[in-house]
Amino acid sequence: MRDPGLNGPAGNHPAKAPRTMAGTVAAKISFVSLGCPKALVDSERIITRLRAEGYELSRSHEGADVAIVNTCGFLDSAQAESLAAIGEAMAVNGRVIVTGCMGGEPDVIRACYPDVLAVTGPHQYEAVVAAVHEVAPPRHDPLFDLVPAQGIKLTPRHYAYVKISEGCNNRCTFCIIPKLRGGLRSRLAADVLREAEKLVTAGVKELLIISQDTSAYGVDLKYQASHWDGREVRARFLDLVRELGSLGVWVRLHYVYPYPHVDEVIQLMAEKKVLPYLDVPFQHASPSVLKRMRRPAAHEATLERIRHWREICPELTIRSSFIVGFPGETEEDFELLLDWLTHAQLDRVGCFRYEPVKGAPANDLASPVRDDVKQLRFNRLMERQQAISAKRLKRKVGTRQQVIVDQLGASMAKGRSQGDAPEIDGAVYLASRRPLRVGEIVTAKIERTDAYDLHGRVVGF
Numbered sequence: 506m507r508d509p510g511l512n513g514p515a516g517n518h519p520a521k522a523p524r525t526m527a528g529t530v531a532a533k534i535s536f537v538s539l540g541c542p543k544a545l546v547d548s549e550r551i552i553t554r555l556r557a558e559g560y561e562l563s564r565s566h567e568g569a570d571v572a573i574v575n576t577c578g579f580l581d582s583a584q585a586e587s588l589a590a591i592g593e594a595m596a597v598n599g600r601v602i603v604t605g606c607m608g609g610e611p612d613v614i615r616a617c618y619p620d621v622l623a624v625t626g627p628h629q630y631e632a633v634v635a636a637v638h639e640v641a642p643p644r645h646d647p648l649f650d651l652v653p654a655q656g657i658k659l660t661p662r663h664y665a666y667v668k669i670s671e672g673c674n675n676r677c678t679f680c681i682i683p684k685l686r687g688g689l690r691s692r693l694a695a696d697v698l699r700e701a702e703k704l705v706t707a708g709v710k711e712l713l714i715i716s717q718d719t720s721a722y723g724v725d726l727k728y729q730a731s732h733w734d735g736r737e738v739r740a741r742f743l744d745l746v747r748e749l750g751s752l753g754v755w756v757r758l759h760y761v762y763p764y765p766h767v768d769e770v771i772q773l774m775a776e777k778k779v780l781p782y783l784d785v786p787f788q789h790a791s792p793s794v795l796k797r798m799r800r801p802a803a804h805e806a807t808l809e810r811i812r813h814w815r816e817i818c819p820e821l822t823i824r825s826s827f828i829v830g831f832p833g834e835t836e837e838d839f840e841l842l843l844d845w846l847t848h849a850q851l852d853r854v855g856c857f858r859y860e861p862v863k864g865a866p867a868n869d870l871a872s873p874v875r876d877d878v879k880q881l882r883f884n885r886l887m888e889r890q891q892a893i894s895a896k897r898l899k900r901k902v903g904t905r906q907q908v909i910v911d912q913l914g915a916s917m918a919k920g921r922s923q924g925d926a927p928e929i930d931g932a933v934y935l936a937s938r939r940p941l942r943v944g945e946i947v948t949a950k951i952e953r954t955d956a957y958d959l960h961g962r963v964v965g966f
């Protein structure tokens with residue numbers, strides 16, 4: 506759970522009620538942001554807009570004029586966490602606006618908390634802002650309440666998520682996101698690039714590109730061109746990534762499906778235009794499971810594709826996620842997945858036990874897998890993968906790696922190599938003779954590894 510009201514921009518504000526130049530007390534909001542990086546970007550947009558209108562962020566619900574809870578509805582556990590966060594805001598404050606994925610099911614929320622002021626769905630920024638206006642009208646002073654051009658970011662200053670599209674045209678049977686968030690709606694390339702440029706100007710050193718299905722970017726716009734930096738840029742995955750790569754910062758791609766045109770993007774990685782890092786949610790390897798999952802690119806020969814990617818860009822880091830215990834998954838399916846992992850030699854893997862999300866078509870599939878079997882398969886998969894990941898990591902000992910510094914400690918700094926995304930991958934622990942700065946990119950000689958992390962010494966700045 507992220508609570509920017511406690512950890513984010515509000516930390517920079519004075520504790521007593523801030524006054525505008527005109528002397529009025531600014532209205533205060535508290536904000537809880539739950540869920541994935543895509544929801545985080547939604548939160549950033551809402552907060553940016555409200556800050557631009559002169560609202561202050563409150564450190565806690567207590568004393569705020571209104572509390573906003575941006576919910577996640579992906580899994581039942583996430584829904585329970587969202588309801589708990591709403592309950593806490595109701596108990597402490599009582600003036601609560603709910604938005605985000607769970608907002609797509611207002612009845613569920615109102616059944617638990619009939620007195621919430623408003624419930625809006627995902628991406629309904631305008632509706633959230635209108636609801637805030639109603640409860641606590643803005644007391645804007647344009648001279649005083651200007652927000653930075655890049656908007657308010659909830660991430661550290663040196664990296665930022667950039668969402669290039671909303672929604673999804675796929676219909677994976679375990680997922681209700683298309684139902685909650687609707688079909689694919691891509692942003693024009695110029696719009697994305699302008700945002701990215703502002704972030705870079707503001708000091709961001711790493712852009713994390715996200716969406717539900719990044720490689721489908723622009724399909725809904727029929728690759729419509731838009732004007733940026735004196736030229737036309739099409740809303741096409743390759744074109745957008747190439748332009749992002751020209752901004753001179755790290756560009757990391759998340760949620761990329763293994764469609765054939767991804768090969769061209771791997772070429773950009775080999776040319777060092779974007780980071781040699783690919784987050785590809787394969788979810789399974791057994792054709793029959795993938796078919797029942799209705800996964801995009803289910804028919805691709807993925808092992809062959811991975812081999813080809815590594816041929817183009819040998820230093821490529823591949824991260825993926827898998828679901829075990831999907832309805833109808835047999836021992837044979839699961840062993841096929843284990844064999845596939847041995848052949849694929851992925852660098853990083855996340856694994857989930859299948860959870861029947863309310864409203865997901867997969868719940869109606871035959872032969873659900875027992876929980877104890879799911880757990881056993883989860884353990885077996887993680888054990889198999891840990892050995893592979895450790896072996897892949899060990900290959901880096903003795904090499905020089907570029908590392909971005911995330912945190913400073915008393916005797917060590919913590920950073921990430923080009924193969925590590927924030928929050929989900931490992932870290933690089935750095936010894937350095939000269940003091941380092943957060944956000945700085947240094948060259949480190951890797952000296953040893955442990956299960957997930959690298960340890961090294963700074964050898965160049």
Ligand code: SF4
Nearest residue numbers: 673675677680682717
């Ligand atoms: S690609 Fe599948 S899992 Fe991902 S958001 Fe779309 S439907 Fe859901």
